[in-house]
Amino acid sequence: MGMVFADPDMLDRLAKSLDSKADAVPQLMRRATTLGVSCEVSGLTAIGSWLRDTARDLRRRAAILRTPSESPFDSLSAFGLPTALAKLSGAGKKLDTALQKVLAQHEHDTPKRRAQAVKDYFATLSPQQQAALAAADPRAIGNLDGVPVEVRFAANRISIQREFNEESSFLKGLAPNDPAYKRTKDRVDALRSFLDPRIKSFVDPKTNRVTQAEVPRQFLVFDAHFGSTADSKASPFPDGRVAEVVGDLERSKNVAFRVPGITNRLDNFNGFSNGGYELAQGDKEIEQPDTAVVSWLGYDTPEIGDSVDPAKAVVGGNALSSFEQGISVNLEPGAIKSIFAHSYGTLVTSKALQSGLTDAANVTFMGSPGLGPNIHSVADFHLPGTKFYAMRAPEDPVSYTQGLGDDPADFKDITRLGTGGSTGHSQYYNQNTESLANMQRLLFGDTKQLTFTHTTLDEEMTGAAEIRELVAFLHERVPADVVSRMGGDLDPIVQNYLNGRCGLTDIIRPLNSVLNKHNMLDKVKPEALVGEIKDLAGDLAYKQAFKAAKAHGAPDVTAEAAGVTAKLAAKPLLDLTTFPVLKVLEFDRLQNNARQLFGDLAVGGKDIFRSASEMATGVEKDGGKILGDSLDLGSDLLHGSGTAFSNLGDTLIHPSHGLGNVTDTVKSLDDSRASTVEKGKSILGSLNDAKDTVLDKGGDMMSSGLDTGKKSLSKGKDLLDSAANFAF
Known part of the structure; x- marks a missing residue:
C-alpha cells in the first residue's frame, strides 16, 4: 500500500x-x-x-497538519534527541568550529575516510552536544556523511520546517493563474507532507501482533536550493535534492539504494519515494525489521530535452559514489547493499560503478536507456564480487531505444528477472508485480525464489525491434554532441507544452525551427528517412501477418507466405501515403538550405567588409603618422642644412668666427642625425604597423572569404540536392 x-x-x-x-x-x-x-x-x-x-x-x-509549525527543539525531540543544551544561545558555535577543523584536515581524503573522521568526532560528543550542533547549523549537519543518522534526520526536519515557512509565504503572494502557482503549491504540499507523520505497520515484539503507529519521516539528505530550475516559468525554485530512509539504517543487515531517472524533483518526490515504502514491505505489508531502503534523489535529474545528454549522469554518478561510500561508515559492518536503478538512473549508477562505488552486492537495472558507450557487458565493470540483474517490462519504450548505450537486458552475462504484471516504463514498483517481488527477494536475500525471463523484443511488443532499428539509424547520422545541443534547445518548447502554456499545434513551428537550426534534414535526408520508415513498416507488416496466421493455427510455411504477401501489399500503400510527407519535408529542407545559404553569404560579406574597413582605417592612421613623421624629419634636415650653410658663409666673411661656427655646425648636424634616427624609427614602426594591419585584416578577409566559400559550397550542394529531390 x-x-x-x-x-x-x-x-x-x-x-x-x-x-x-x-x-x-x-x-x-x-x-x-x-x-x-x-x-x-x-x-x-x-x-x-x-x-x-x-x-x-x-x-x-x-x-496542525495543514500548517505545521514546529520549533527546532520539537524536531530534535521527534528523534529522541535532548534539547537542553541546544536551547542555550551559541551552544553549537564552539562545537561547529571544531567540526570545521576536522573537515579541513580531511578535505582531500576519500569520501569514506572523511565520513569516518566525522563519525569519530561525533563519537566524542554527548547527545546534548550533537543536538546542539544540529540546531546550530541544520543544513550542513543534515547533509554531512558520518553524522549519526538520527542527528541528520532531526537536522533535516528543522531545515524542512524553515523551507516550508518561506515557500508558504511565497505561495500566498501568487495568484492562482500565475504560471508558477501550481508547481509552487505542489512543492509546498510536498514539504508539508515531509513534516506529517506516516503510518508504519510492524510486528510488536511484545504481543507478536501486527501494529500500526504514527512515526516521523526520516530524511537523510535535504537541500531545497540544490540543482537547476527545471522550468523557471513554472517554478522559481531549484529542483532540490532529497533522500529518505525507511527502516533502521544503522542496524539493518539489508540496505537498498534506489536511484531515479528524469523529471524527479522535490515537488514530486513522494511519487518516487513511494516505491521505497513498497520495496521495504514483506508479507501483509509489514516493514521488514532488518531492512532499510534509501530513496536517493541526490543529483540534478534531467528534464525531457536534456535526457539525451549524459553530462548529468557523470556528475550524478560521482555524487552517488561519494554518498554510498560516505554513508557506509554508519552501516552495520556486514550489511548487504543492493542498488535498484531506473531509467536514466541506470546510467547514473553505471557512472558511479566506474568511479569508486565497488562494494554493492547486487545491482539491478530497470527500463534502461543504456549504460554508456563503453559498457557492453557486465564484465566491462570489472566488479567480480557484484551480481548484476536487469529488468525490461513489455512495452517499455525507453529500453527499446538504447538512446544512451546498449540495453543491459540484452547482455549475455547478466541475469534477467521477470516483470510479470508490469508493463510500460513506470510500473516496476507496482504492487502484485513480479518486478517488485523479485526486487524484494533480492533485498531480503531470498534469491532461490527469483523468477526469470528471456523474452525477445518482438515477443514483448510488436514494433519494438523496429523502434530500436530506427533509433540506431538516426544515431548513425546525427553526432552525439548535436543531439545534446538540440535536446537543450527543445527542452523549453517541451516545458511550455507540459506545463500548459501552449497547445500541441503551438509547438510545431518552434520544433521545426530547432530541427532546421541543427540541419536535421541534411543530416537525415528525407528520402533516406522515409525509405527507412517504409522498410521498417514493411517488416512490421510481415511480422503482424505472420503472428496472426500462427494464432489461427497455420503452419510456419503458410504463416511465412502470409507475412511476405502482407509486406508486398504494404509497399504500394506506403509509397502512396509517404509521398506527400516526403515532398513536404523536401520543401522544408529546400527553404531552410536557401535561407542558410543567403544567410552565410550575408554574414560572410559583413565579416569581409568589416575587416576591409578596419584595414583601411588602420592603414590610413599609420599612413598619416608616416606622413607627419616624414614632414617633421624634412623640416629638421632643412633647418640643419641651412644652419650649416649659414655658418660656412659667415666663416668665409668673418674668419674670426670660424671656431664658434664649426661648433655650432657640428651641433646642428648632430641634431639632424638624432632627428633622422628618431623619426626614421617612427616611420619604420608605422610601416610595420601598416604591414601588420594589411596582413592581419587581409588574412581575416581571406579567412572569411574561404569560410564563406566553404559554407556556401556545402550549403549550395545541399540546396541543389534538396531542389532536385523536391522536383523529381
Missing part, C-alpha cells in the same frame, strides 16, 4: 461524519421518549458529547 500519511482532508471528512451522528442524537432521544424507552438509551447523550469532542479534536489535528 506504500506510504500512508495522516491526511487533513480525511480527518475533516471524518469530523463532519461524527458531527452528523452527534446531530442525530437529540432526535433519537425525542423518539425514545415518545416510545417510552428513554431509560434504555440514556447513554446516547454521553455518546453525542464524545462525538462532538472527537470531531473538534480531529479538526484541530487537521489544522
